[in-house]
Amino acid sequence: MSAAEEVVTEAxxxxxxxxxxxxxxxxxSLVVLAALILTPLFVKNFIIFQMTMVLIYGLAVLALNxxxxxxxxxxxxxxxxxxxxxxxxxxxxEHANINYALTLPVAGIIxxxxxxxxxxxxxxxxxxxxxxxxxALATAMPxxxxxGYFEHWTGGVQGLVVTKPDAPFGLPLSQDMWLYYFTLAIxxxxxxxxxxxxxxxxxxxxxxxxxxxxxxxxxxxxVSLYKTLAFGVSAGxxxxxxxxxxxxxxxxxPDGYTITLAISLFLGMxxxxxxxxxxxxxxxxxxxxxxxxxxxxxxxLSGAVFGVLLFLVIFLVPHGARQVALVAQQxxxxxxxx
Amino acid sequence: xxxFANQVLxxxxxxxxxxxxxxxxxxxxxxxxxxxxxxxxxAMFSTFISWQLMQWGVPYWxxxxxxxxxxxxxxIAIERLLFKPLAKAPILTNVAGFIALYAIINSVAGLIWxxxxxxxxTPFGSSPFLGSQLIxxxxxxxxxxxxxxxxxxxxFFRFTRMGLAMRAAASLPESARLVGINTSWMxxxxxxxxxxxxxxxxxxxAPVVFLEPNMMLGVLIYGFAAAVLxxxxxxxxxxxxxxxxGVFENLVGTYIPGVGNELKLxxxxxxxxxxxxxxxxxxxxxxxxxxx
Numbered sequence: 001m002s003a004a005e006e007v008v009t010e011a012x013x014x015x016x017x018x019x020x021x022x023x024x025x026x027x028x029s030l031v032v033l034a035a036l037i038l039t040p041l042f043v044k045n046f047i048i049f050q051m052t053m054v055l056i057y058g059l060a061v062l063a064l065n066x067x068x069x070x071x072x073x074x075x076x077x078x079x080x081x082x083x084x085x086x087x088x089x090x091x092x093x094e095h096a097n098i099n100y101a102l103t104l105p106v107a108g109i110i111x112x113x114x115x116x117x118x119x120x121x122x123x124x125x126x127x128x129x130x131x132x133x134x135x136a137l138a139t140a141m142p143x144x145x146x147x148g149y150f151e152h153w154t155g156g157v158q159g160l161v162v163t164k165p166d167a168p169f170g171l172p173l174s175q176d177m178w179l180y181y182f183t184l185a186i187x188x189x190x191x192x193x194x195x196x197x198x199x200x201x202x203x204x205x206x207x208x209x210x211x212x213x214x215x216x217x218x219x220x221x222x223v224s225l226y227k228t229l230a231f232g233v234s235a236g237x238x239x240x241x242x243x244x245x246x247x248x249x250x251x252x253x254p255d256g257y258t259i260t261l262a263i264s265l266f267l268g269m270x271x272x273x274x275x276x277x278x279x280x281x282x283x284x285x286x287x288x289x290x291x292x293x294x295x296x297x298x299x300x301l302s303g304a305v306f307g308v309l310l311f312l313v314i315f316l317v318p319h320g321a322r323q324v325a326l327v328a329q330q331x332x333x334x335x336x337x338x
Numbered sequence: 339x340x341x342f343a344n345q346v347l348x349x350x351x352x353x354x355x356x357x358x359x360x361x362x363x364x365x366x367x368x369x370x371x372x373x374x375x376x377x378x379x380x381a382m383f384s385t386f387i388s389w390q391l392m393q394w395g396v397p398y399w400x401x402x403x404x405x406x407x408x409x410x411x412x413x414i415a416i417e418r419l420l421f422k423p424l425a426k427a428p429i430l431t432n433v434a435g436f437i438a439l440y441a442i443i444n445s446v447a448g449l450i451w452x453x454x455x456x457x458x459x460t461p462f463g464s465s466p467f468l469g470s471q472l473i474x475x476x477x478x479x480x481x482x483x484x485x486x487x488x489x490x491x492x493x494f495f496r497f498t499r500m501g502l503a504m505r506a507a508a509s510l511p512e513s514a515r516l517v518g519i520n521t522s523w524m525x526x527x528x529x530x531x532x533x534x535x536x537x538x539x540x541x542x543x544a545p546v547v548f549l550e551p552n553m554m555l556g557v558l559i560y561g562f563a564a565a566v567l568x569x570x571x572x573x574x575x576x577x578x579x580x581x582x583x584g585v586f587e588n589l590v591g592t593y594i595p596g597v598g599n600e601l602k603l604x605x606x607x608x609x610x611x612x613x614x615x616x617x618x619x620x621x622x623x624x625x626x627x628x629x630x
Contacts, residue, residue, distance in 0.1 A: 074433060076375075121615040128373045129618070131433050132562055133611055135375065139559055140607040147601070259555070263437050270434045303445025310438035311420065314431055 032278070033188070040180050048176045049248065050288060055180075055187045056244045057284035061268040062194060062277060063237035069275025070198055071230035072210030073122070077134030078265045080141040081235040083257035085111050085242025087145065090160045090252045091153050100165045100247050104186070107243035108236045115235020119228035138262040145254035159253025162246050183244055190237055194277060197233070206230055260303075267310055273322030282321040344473075345588045351477035352546070353584020354484035358539035359561025360568065360576035361491075362532040367570050368508040369528035370425065372432045376439035377536055378558030380416075382551060383443050384409040384537030385544050386451050389458060398461045402541060406534045413533025417526045447551040458544035480542045487538060488577060495573075504528060559606045560587065566613050569623020579621065583609065 036055075040048045064078050088107040092098045098106075118137070122130055146157050154160065164175050171178065197203050205226045208216035217223045246252045264287040271286045272279025290309065291302035317323045359377065366374045374380075384405050391401035420439065424432055462479030495501035506514040507524035515521050539561075540554060547553045564583040568575025583606075590605055619625040 068430065074430065076433070076437070121611050124618060125614055128371075128429060128433070129614055131375075131429075132373055132566070133607075133614060136559055136562065136603075136607040136610045139555060140603040143601060143603045263441060266434070266437060270430075274430060301445060301449060303441040304449065305445075307438040307440070307442030307445065310434060310441070314427075314434055314438070315423065318427070318431060 029278075032281075036184060037181075040177055045174060045176045048174075048180050052176070052180045052183050052248050053245070054281065054285050054288050055183045056241050056248060057265070057268060057287060058281040059187055059190060059241035059244070060238050060265050061272060061283045061287075062191065062280040063234040063241065064265055064269045065272070065275065065277055065280055066194055066198070066206075066237070067230050067234035068269060069277075070203065070210065071206040071227060073227060073230060074128075074131040075134040075231075075234070076131050076259075076262050076266055077118075077137035077141075078234075078238050079257045079259065079262035080134075080137045081111050081115055081238040082242035082245065082261065082265075083141050083145060083252075083254075084114055085239030086246035086252045086257070087154060087160075087242075088239065089243030090162050090246045093162055093247075094160055095153065101182070104240050104243045108240040111239025111242070112232045112236030114239075116228050116232035118235070119231030122231060123224050123227055135259070135262075138259045142254040142258055145257070155253075157254065159251060159256075162250045162252065164250050165247065179248055183248070186240065186244065190240065191277065194237070198277075202226065202229065264306075267306060270310065271313055271320050273320030273325075276320070276322035276325075279321040279325075341592065342589075345592045346585055347473045348477060349585035349588035350581055351473060351480045351584070352543075352587070353564075353581035354480045355539050355543045355557060355580075356560045356564040356584050357577045357580025358484060358487070358535050358542075359557055360564035360580045361488075361573060362536040362539070363561055363565045364568075364570060364573050364576040365528050365532040365535070367565070368573075369525040370421070370432075372429070372436065373562070373570075374532070375433070375436040375558075376443060377532070377561070378554030379440050379443040379447075380409070380413070380533050381536035381540035381557075382554040383447050384412075384533070385458070385540035385549060385553075386447055388537075388541055389456065389544075389549055390451075392459065398459060402461075405537050405541065409533040409537035410530040413530040414526045416533075417529035421529075422522070422526075444551050451551070453551055456549040458541075458549045460545040476545060483538065483542060487535065491535075491573075500527075556603060556606075559603060559610075560584075563606045563609045563613075565620075566610050567620055569620025571624055572620070572622035575620055575622030 036051075040051065043051075060078060060082055063081075064075060067073050067075055085107040088110050089100070089103040092103040092106060093100055122133060125133055145154055147154075165179070166175060168178075173181070198206070205216070205221045208219065208221055209223055209226055213223055249256075268280070268283030268287045270283070272281070272283025287306075290305060294302040294305035313320060319326075359381070362377050362381075363374060366372065366377070387408055388401045388405035391404055392398065396404065416439070421432070421435060424435055460476045460479070462475040495505060503514070503519045504524045504527060506517070507519055507521040508528070511521045514524075539557070543557055544553065547557070560583055561580070564579035565576045566579070567583060568577065568579025570576075586609070587602065587605060591602070613620060
């Protein structure tokens, strides 16, 4: 190996996304919101359940988006945080009989702490190294959950069954529908908070680090604090999503949180467009409905379909749904002119 | 003492496989600065090919040679078709590409050969080696084949024109191009060799972990751990790291209570994180220096 090192300032690992391009316009947001509120009134319970899962995975993808699109760090280990959140909620509900809604903040806080701590060693890693460490975390997680030592709490390989909550105050809603609106409310809350976070001083710090770490530290940004903070926030939101997921699926088991989940979430982010927060929902719809369609063609094909589509996205629309939305917007503008 | 020697030797045997995987990972890392997350799946697929050939009646060594050849060509094809166009893309895109490849290969293998666990034959037999109870003939065979492979690779890189060209292309691509080396094809060649080495690792470990589409996940994580421990920039380091990790894994599993089979992956995780935090360049790697 030569002694001559000629590493100039590297190109950023993630392409920069302008701050304004990260969200939807006011009008579009309202339309999407109205659609999300009204659709469940007209569809079957199973579809409501699937829509709930879309929102839940949407939250997890959003969390990854804040980490990767916001602060430029990778994670192939989101399934680990999701699992911790899910188990926290499940254990609190089943062993301590705590109300399901109260377990979510706890799941969020525990995952925030977990992510913040994991972010400490991850600080020294960047790019592929970080992807590697989180990949190892995701593969190790199911084994940790199966551990005989915690079996009393986690139920070991068997996992835990979670009871589905009824609608409160005697509201005339089915369990599925109540859970959907409950999830929707939380999703909207977290979405607004995330948008505001990225527009705030901290968000600008994230993005400065993403675009050029050295320049960011020269401007007085505490790089290590904000990097671990991004990890913590991302893990916290993923934890809440995990808790909601446990309630919706009514079941937690180690094999539900394998590397496959982490890959799905990563894929959701790429499909939705890295750094484009509304894309999270698009991405999560993709990772929920596409495997179903693929399985209906041939069992066991979903992975291949995922992979092929991911390659198509990388080659044809590298900015994911954001790019599609932009093109649509330009077309609409053109039509208006004519 | 007997137990200790037994565990060390068994560790060296599995370490040989980790060394191969680490070597394959390092070869691609050297060529394109990315970690191949699909390395384990590529090896798994190759192993399935060799199994299929044997089902069709090809003798073991015949299928071994055919599989290595197939993997070499497939590795080159994957690089040419999928990753060459991504050479200038951001890291994120590349990671996504590897993940996509992982998902495709895993799923296709499951589709063709389904997810049931299959026996895989060993050409060495599993009787005690040289009459001693310490290791089996298969373990000795694993070590032997790996060492032979390493010697061949060493000769290739040290004494052939092609090997020299590949090393040049990896260390200083611009200068290599100026002296007339086709660096783009050197990268493809690196992919091919990595795939071939991986396929050997897969075929050697298959009798131990049994043949199924997810068989290489644990091996890959340990291969990564080995590569990181030895230093991602050093092929020699990858090999040494592989043997060290194999022995370490076995000793920890034997002597620390509560760490059985069920904690193997968390140990690899802990190892990776510890090395990356304490000595990111690994034992033999060169530290990355950045000029602003």
